Structure formats: structure tokens, C-alpha cells
Amino acid sequence: MSTARHLQPNGLPEQSLTTRVVSLVVSVGMAALGLWVGFAVVGQASDATVAQLLLTAVALLIAELAARPFLRRLAGRGSALLAMVVGLVGQLVIAALVVWAVFDVRIEDWYTIAIVLVVMALFTAVGRWLVGASDTAYIIGHAMRRRPSRGTSSRDVPAKGLVVLQFDGVSAAVMRRAMASGQAPTVMRWLSRETHVMRDWWVPVPSTTPASQAGILHGDDTQVPGFRWWDRRLGRLMVSNRSADAAIVETRFPAGHGLLRDGGVAISTAFTGEADDAFLVFSRAGKRGGLGSGASYIPLFASPFLLPRTLLLTFGEMVKELYQARRQRVRRVEPRIPRELSYVALRGITNVFLRTLNLVLVADSMCRGAPIIFVDFVDYDEIAHHAGPERPEAMRALEGMDAVLGELAQAEGRVATDYDFVIWSDHGQSLGATFEQVVGATLTERVKALMAGDAVSTLESADGDDWGPLNALLTSTFTRSDGSSRPVELGPDRAPDGADDKLPDVVVVGGGNLGMVWFPGLSTRPTLEQVTERWPGLVPGLALTEGVGAVMVADDTGGVAGAMVVGPSGVHRLESGEVDGLDPLLPYGPRAADDLRRLSTMEHCGDLVLLSTVGADGSVHAFEGLVGSHGGLGGWQNNGLLIHPAHLEVDADLMTADGEDRIFTSPVAVHDQIERWRRAQGTLGDDS
Secondary structure, three states, rough: OOOOOOEOOOOOOOOHHHHHHHHHHHHHHHHHHHHHHHHHHOOOOOOOOOHHHHHHHOOOOOOOHHHHHHHHHOOOOOOOHHHHHHHHHHHHHHHHHHHHHHOOOOOOOHHHHHHHHHHHHHHHHHHHHHOOOOOOHHHHHHHHOOOOOOOOOOOOOOOOOEEEEEOOOOHHHHHHHHHHHHOOHHHHHHHHHOOEEEEEEEEEOOOOHHHHHHHHHHHHOOOOOEEEEEEOOOOOOOOOOOOHHHHHHOOOOOOOOOOOOOOOOOOOOOOOOOOOOOOEOOHOOOOOOOOOOOOHHHHHHHOOOOOHHHHHHHHHHHHHHHHHHHHHHHHHOOOOOOOHHHHHHHHHHHHHHHHHHHHHHHHHHHHOOOOOOEEEEEEHHHHHHHHOOOOHHHHHHHHHHHHHHHHHHHHHHOOOOEEEEEEOOOOEEEEEOOOOHOOOOOHHHHHHHOOOOOOOOOEEOOHHHHHHHHHHHHHHHHOOOOOOOOOOOOOOOOOOOOOOOOOOOOOEEEOEEEEEEEEOOOOOEEHHHHHHHHOOOOOHHHHHOOEEEEEEEEEEEOOEEEEEOOOOEEEEEEOOOOEEEOOOHHOOOOOOOOHHHHHHOOOOOOOEEEEEOOOOOOOOOOOOOEEEEEEOOHHHEEEEEEEEEEOOOOOHHHHHHEOOOOEEHHHHHHHHHHHHHHHHHOOOOOOO
16 A cells, blocks of 8 residues: 655645644643643642643633734734734733633743743653644744635735745855755755756855845845945945944945835845834834734734743754854864854854744744745854854754744645745855964054054954844844834944044955945045155055955056956956966955956945955954855855745846856846746835
């Protein structure tokens, strides 16, 4: 007799009725056991019978389901902060009523009820682990309860839609390794059954999240020359994950080109893409409704099973980080960086709590029939920065993201809209010791030393990428009802307090192995001749510095405006292609000249642009304190990933020749391709 399980259109096996029943029974049983232990902890378990405990567990679940529509309507009047208050208070009230009804005992201490709920959540999590139920399925199952299912007819729900999942920082090469090692079974299943196609795409300089998201979400990546830059128009440093700065940048994009216009949803992104609904978006944080409607958060905050469990797993992630960091130290893994205590907390929040929020919001948006949903999962990127792109902890994070993909695909069969899933990465990551570890000084210290003879005042910024998602969450959460707020800016990239308006002599920033230097006292970008006249040893000194492979500076040789790249043994003039001596761009590949030429034309490009050296193995040296980095050229940081359904064809006119193949070579081209897919699905008019 055949034991093969029926496969759904998405290539995943359906769960049998027996499996679902066993999972439910074990979950209820473990919840009842957790209730008993919780009552024992507070000294009130002596008279509890098995029947009462089981009845209480079932009643809590039923009461939560019955109360959810009312709580959603109530939370819909405000933001996530109201949803959190409504959800937490609702949980305590529901628990108190159920305990009173079943045990005929009124528990007056709300703190006691909270303890019982936390213990119950812990035991429920253990129970689901015993039956092999995934965390992701548990989250999505809560988010999708009592929502419209496939077959529901509604004029407001599109027949087709797209879910675009950004696997932040995952190169195509790393994804192939994950598939080979069994850490990406969902992707492997899709590709082996030929339901999906995987493509590499070239991530141009700057190979960083805000630039790539500007391109894919707004069709314009020329406004973001790096993760940080000096804005001569505003006379200050811009940091792309600072909410106020992201909002300014978004105003500079052309209107009417947002990928998510006409009903789309943006979740955990830098910019909105002109989405109708934006959740946890940097450019919207600090504005009224910056977190979106509070109703979408109720599945998390109002569940007596899910929220305590999420908090417990968040703490568990912090413990795991402490263990993994110690393991690297004990084993003397090289290269490595110190993993500070602040990152321990940050990892727990971003990799568990924010991922859970993302899942709840995606599932809720699918249930509502949003025509396109774009969500950024930062799990792998955050860990790879601190541990290394192919280290075990980073690859395990990718394993978790693959599970997210598989469970969302399972959930797709339960909603009214037929969704296609697209997986896209904004860049890859490259391994290497930091510039400071190689040279023994930071880039700022090296620049100041080469500007000897001056009392040089500097502004330095080379850390803080990790804090953006948390700052956006906190800023949006505490936005006042009138829409005003004071941005929450944790981490090193805080905005200046305005106490000193004097311009610094030099501004130095690092974003991966891409470094930039500005001279704010100059009104325009200086040429090599002008820089050399003022600081004779600066450019040649940087070019000869260990760990620096190339320095780009403006050039007007022969009256032709352009840029030149100076290396330790040669010069490459980008406009003419003329090379004197040994070409400094050879180690960076055949696309380096075009990428740097394009970067040099951006309004906010650095006066000097530096690239670190690149090893034969693709290793680079970040100008910031990260062992896994991206932003410039070299290694896998420019190796982007695109996975899409096979029936969604790509258009050759949007691609560039790459040997015998054709590939996308910019996020703008991917933006244009997805727009065409939307038009083919009928969710986007021909308005551009």
C-alpha cells in the first residue's frame, strides 16, 4: 500500500488529519501540564484535577478565538502600542475569567496570572517540539485563524498576488551551500521539482540594503551612495536607517514608480515603495500610523499561547548567542570580532521577536488579499555580520528562514488569493578581518595621520547598521496620537544634538569594505589636483596603505570631467578606460569600472572613495567592526539571489550579457521585472 502523501501545488506535502489531531492533543496536554506547574509555582495547584486543567487549556484557546474579532476592532483604532495594551490586558482578563469559571477561584493577583501563562507557554512550546511542529507554523496558524479561506468570493480580493521575501544578505553561493547541506529543503524542493527558478544577479556598488531597496521599491538607487553619506545640501551626515533621514531620502524618489503602489504592503523595509500599508518601515517610523493599524498585531499580542512563548524564545536566542560567541573564542576561530553584550539583546529581539511580528503581518496581509507584500527578514544578515557569512550560526539562521518560506507556502493554500512567492536578496556578504585588525588603526585615524600638519576635526561613522529595525519599532510604537514623536536612536549612529554647528574638516564613513571621505568646507567635490595641492600625501598615502586596494577621486585631466582610481601601482581613468601601470581594478572583476563610474556620478558620492584589498579567496577588510560585510566590491557581497516561479518569465531586455548567459545587474531592473509580473497578474495598471 502506498504511503506517499499528497502534494499541494506549491510542492509541499499536506499534513494528514492524524498528524493534525496528534499535534492538537499533545499541545493541549502540554498546556494543561504547564497550567498545573504554573499553579504549583504560585502555590495553588493542590485542588486542580486533570479534567479541570484540560478544560482550562481548551477554554483559554476558545475564549481567545471568540474575543479576537472584538480585540481587532478595538486595536484598529490605534497603532501597535494600543494593540499591545489591548492584547495584554485582554489576555489577563480572559485568563482570570476562565480560571474563575473552571476552578471557582478568583485570582486577584494579576502578576500571578501572568506567571501561570508564561509557564503554560513554555510547556506548550516543548510539546510542539516533541511532535515536530515548527515554530513558524504555530505563529502563522494563530495569525490566520477565522480569516477568509480559498474559495471565498470578494470583489476586493485579487485572484493573484505576489509575496516578495527579502532574504537579507544571502548570496546565491551561500544558498547553494545551504541546499547541498540540507539547510534549505523548501528551496531545494522547489528547484528540483522545477516549480521555481533560481538566478544570480549582480549587486552594484554600493552593495547595501538601503541602496538595493531604493532600487527595487522605488526604481531609483541614485539617491543612496552608501549606508552613510555627507549631504552637502543639508550640511550634515545622513544615515539610511535613521528614520528622519530615510524619510528625507524617500521624498527624493520619483513619484508614481513605487513597486507596492495600488494596494501593496511593506514590512520591515527602509522605504515604503508607495505601499498603502507600511509596517516597521524606517521612513515611516515617527509618523502617525508608522507601525500600521494595531488590528494587524492582535494575533500576537492577544494570544495567551503565542506572546509569552515568543518572549521566552527571544530570551533563548540571547542565551544561544552567548554560547556561540564563547565557542568562537574557545576554538580561536579567525577572523572574528568581539560580540558585545548589546548585540546579545539585539539578536534576540531582531531574530525572534521581530521575525514573529513579520510573520504575523505577512499572514494577516495574505488573509486580507493584498496584491503584493514585500517583507525583509534580517536574521541571516545580522548573525553573518558578527559571526561570518558561512559560519554555523549564520547557516542555521538561513535554515530558519527556509522554514518561514515553507510554512508561508503552506498557508497560501488557506487564503482567497493565489500567491506566487519570490525570494530576493539585496546583496551577499564577504568574510574578512577588519581594516583596523589589519592596519592597527581605523580609517579615520589613517586619514588624519596623512593630513599631518593640520589640527583636523573629524566626524566618523562606521557602526550601527544593526540598530535600525529596533529603532524603527520603538520610534513608531511611541509616536503620539497627533503624529509627533522624538525618534528613538539607540546605537552609535545617533543624530547630532545641534550643540556644535561648526562643520568638521573631514568626514570619514565606512560601509563594509567601501569607505568614503568628504571635505565639508568645500562646496563641490574636489579633483585630485585640488586635494593634492592641499594635502599632498593624502591620496598616495591611502593608496599605499596596507588593506587599501583602490582610491577613487574626481579627475579633470585634459578638461574631461570624470573620475580616476588610484592604486598602489597604477591608475585607471574611468571615462577613457586608460590605464597607467598596473590596473588597480583587476582584483574587483570586469564590472568594477562601470560600477565605480556610475557611483562617481551620484550627487552625494564621497570626495574620496576607498575599496579595501580583495584576497584570492574573496576576503575583504571592512572599514567597520564587522567580520562579515558588504557595501563595496569583492567576494560574495555582489552575488545577489533571485528565486521566482517558473511560470513568471523574465524579460531579456531588462538583463545584461554575462558570458553566455544574461543576468540582472541592478535592483532597478528587478523592480521593472516585478512590475511587469504585477501587470500580467492584473494588480497594477499600465500607468508608467
